[in-house]
Amino acid sequence: MTQEISEKLDRAIEARLKGIILESEDFSEEADIPGLLEVADRLASIQFSEIPVADKQRKYINVNREEKLKINLGRLFKILIWPTSLSVMFLAGLNTYLNSQNSLPGSTFFTIKKMSEQAQVYTVQKNPTRLAEVQLGLLEKRLSEAQTALLQNSNSQVKSQALIELKNQTNATLPLIKDIASSGSDNSKLMQNLDNINRQLNGLSSKTQDPDEQKMSKSIASESIKMTREVKQILAAGAGDTTLSMAEASEINFNGKIKSISKDTLVVEKTTFTYNPSKLIINSVKIDSVENQLKSGTRVKIKGLKHEDGTLEALEVTTLQEKPATQTPVTSSPTEAEQPEIPQPKKQETIQGSFIIEDPRPQTKK
Amino acid sequence: MTIQELVELAKQKDPGALSTLYNDFFQRIFRFIFLRVSHKETAEDLTEDVFIKAFEAIAKLEDPKLFQSWIYQIAKNKIIDHYRKSKVDIALEEVEDILEYRDEIGFKIDNDVAKSKIIETLNLLSKEQKQVISLKFFEDLDNTTIAKLLGKNEGTIRVIQHRALIRLKELINDPGNI
Numbered sequence: 001m002t003q004e005i006s007e008k009l010d011r012a013i014e015a016r017l018k019g020i021i022l023e024s025e026d027f028s029e030e031a032d033i034p035g036l037l038e039v040a041d042r043l044a045s046i047q048f049s050e051i052p053v054a055d056k057q058r059k060y061i062n063v064n065r066e067e068k069l070k071i072n073l074g075r076l077f078k079i080l081i082w083p084t085s086l087s088v089m090f091l092a093g094l095n096t097y098l099n100s101q102n103s104l105p106g107s108t109f110f111t112i113k114k115m116s117e118q119a120q121v122y123t124v125q126k127n128p129t130r131l132a133e134v135q136l137g138l139l140e141k142r143l144s145e146a147q148t149a150l151l152q153n154s155n156s157q158v159k160s161q162a163l164i165e166l167k168n169q170t171n172a173t174l175p176l177i178k179d180i181a182s183s184g185s186d187n188s189k190l191m192q193n194l195d196n197i198n199r200q201l202n203g204l205s206s207k208t209q210d211p212d213e214q215k216m217s218k219s220i221a222s223e224s225i226k227m228t229r230e231v232k233q234i235l236a237a238g239a240g241d242t243t244l245s246m247a248e249a250s251e252i253n254f255n256g257k258i259k260s261i262s263k264d265t266l267v268v269e270k271t272t273f274t275y276n277p278s279k280l281i282i283n284s285v286k287i288d289s290v291e292n293q294l295k296s297g298t299r300v301k302i303k304g305l306k307h308e309d310g311t312l313e314a315l316e317v318t319t320l321q322e323k324p325a326t327q328t329p330v331t332s333s334p335t336e337a338e339q340p341e342i343p344q345p346k347k348q349e350t351i352q353g354s355f356i357i358e359d360p361r362p363q364t365k366k
Numbered sequence: 367m368t369i370q371e372l373v374e375l376a377k378q379k380d381p382g383a384l385s386t387l388y389n390d391f392f393q394r395i396f397r398f399i400f401l402r403v404s405h406k407e408t409a410e411d412l413t414e415d416v417f418i419k420a421f422e423a424i425a426k427l428e429d430p431k432l433f434q435s436w437i438y439q440i441a442k443n444k445i446i447d448h449y450r451k452s453k454v455d456i457a458l459e460e461v462e463d464i465l466e467y468r469d470e471i472g473f474k475i476d477n478d479v480a481k482s483k484i485i486e487t488l489n490l491l492s493k494e495q496k497q498v499i500s501l502k503f504f505e506d507l508d509n510t511t512i513a514k515l516l517g518k519n520e521g522t523i524r525v526i527q528h529r530a531l532i533r534l535k536e537l538i539n540d541p542g543n544i
Contacts, residue, residue: 007521007524010528038535043504053393054413
């Protein structure tokens with residue numbers, strides 16, 4: 001095969017592709033060029049059926065970079081407009097939300113925060129326990145805001161607004177917890193949080209020098225503690241035993257000589273204690289017959305409770321060795337006991353013939 | 367006006383000449399690209415890119431006669447770039463075989479058994495022969511362009527074409543080979 005034959009064949013093919021038959025060419029002496037041209041003709045006659053026509057050609061007469069850029073920007077805009085808008089809205093919303101979480105009453109962001117909280121409250125509206133938990137959480141937030149406002153020495157309007165918000169939230173939360181307590185649902189977590197909040201509420205007034213703010217803080221704390229006490233009473237009543245005393249009554253210790261014993265009372269020195277024979281513990285042991293174990297004249301230490309109505313209940317009696325004669329017996333002083341100073345020292349002591357009363361209420365910070 | 371004359375004017379950024387070249391070559395370049403990417407919209411976009419690049423650089427084209435092979439070379443490079451950017455669709459080692467048609471396109475032709483038989487025989491040619499025949503007879507490219515695309519000289523293209531036709535004739539006449 002020579003280059004010459006290939007060139008001759010190619011010339012004939014090029015001509016045929018342009019629709020020209022080279023009559024003047026004589027291929028008879030060449031290596032089967034007519035046969036090859038026949039194959040070439042057959043190849044040239046093949047048309048593809050699946051090749052589309054480009055639509056875009058009609059759109060662009062003059063193609064240049066600017067035109068392409070415009071088209072591409074247009075396309076890009078169409079493609080990205082929605083995702084971009086949504087992303088911007090989402091980020092703006094997120095930013096606003098995050099800003100609002102640290103806002104104090106009176107600011108625009110605070111309104112947004114309250115709206116999101118309202119939405120949160122709405123979602124748990126049908127579940128009383130969850131609702132109480134959410135409201136209690138909000139109460140913690142309001143308390144924290146009030147503390148921040150007072151500590152940062154914000155302007156008086158902010159501080160006042162923060163205290164009002166705290167008061168409103170207290171009023172919204174405590175009745176819910178009371179309802180939960182009444183219904184007998186599990187409330188231990190709520191109570192724990194509430195006690196913690198009460199402790200902080202007690203200390204709120206110390207964070208400001210302004211008398212009005214102090215007064216309002218104390219009022220809120222007092223209201224909260226009062227309602228908490230009511231809740232605890234409900235819980236105690238529900239429990240149906242001395243937990244009432246444990247919850248609400250003051251713990252007392254008393255030393256003295258037994259003057260008399262009856263089936264449900266015990267007179268020590270001049271003080272009368274009631275007791276439940278089936279529950280009284282004597283010398284760390286629960287005894288069936290109290291009268292057999294305790295006798296008049298025995299010096300005892302009594303652990304018990306002073307109820308709100310002033311009655312004293314003995315829970316545990318421990319007999320003591322008779323004191324040496326040199327020691328002056330101390331007479332009990334019920335009057336003194338009945339008017340304990342609040343706050344009392346936390347350390348519990350036993351003093352002969354007198355009461356030490358532990359008040360379960362939170363201690364006021366001095 | 368010949369292509370060379372149009373190219374000369376286009377080098378001066380003559381809008382009319384650019385427009386004519388664009389209209390004359392658009393569908394051919396589109397077809398060339400479409401047969402290798404199998405996706406109409408992609409082929410359209412790549413075709414646009416080819417013309418943008420060509421018209422930007424046309425002033426640097428020294429020999430106007432080479433315009434066709436030059437613009438096809440740009441198209442080939444665009445297709446290679448396209449596959450390199452979308453590695454998931456095709457392995458990089460296959461990119462250099464870009465002058466092959468994509469399998470999914472195949473050689474779908476009108477219901478003509480005789481023509482279909484020729485297409486089948488094409489697959490029995492060597493890769494080089496198949497490329498030359500396809501570019502010459504199905505894509506109407508001239509030898510200069512084919513030589514440029516395949517990186518060979520025109521004489522070699524003619525010889526490959528000659529050998530391919532001989533082999534095709536043998537295969538057509540001897541169905542046992544198919």
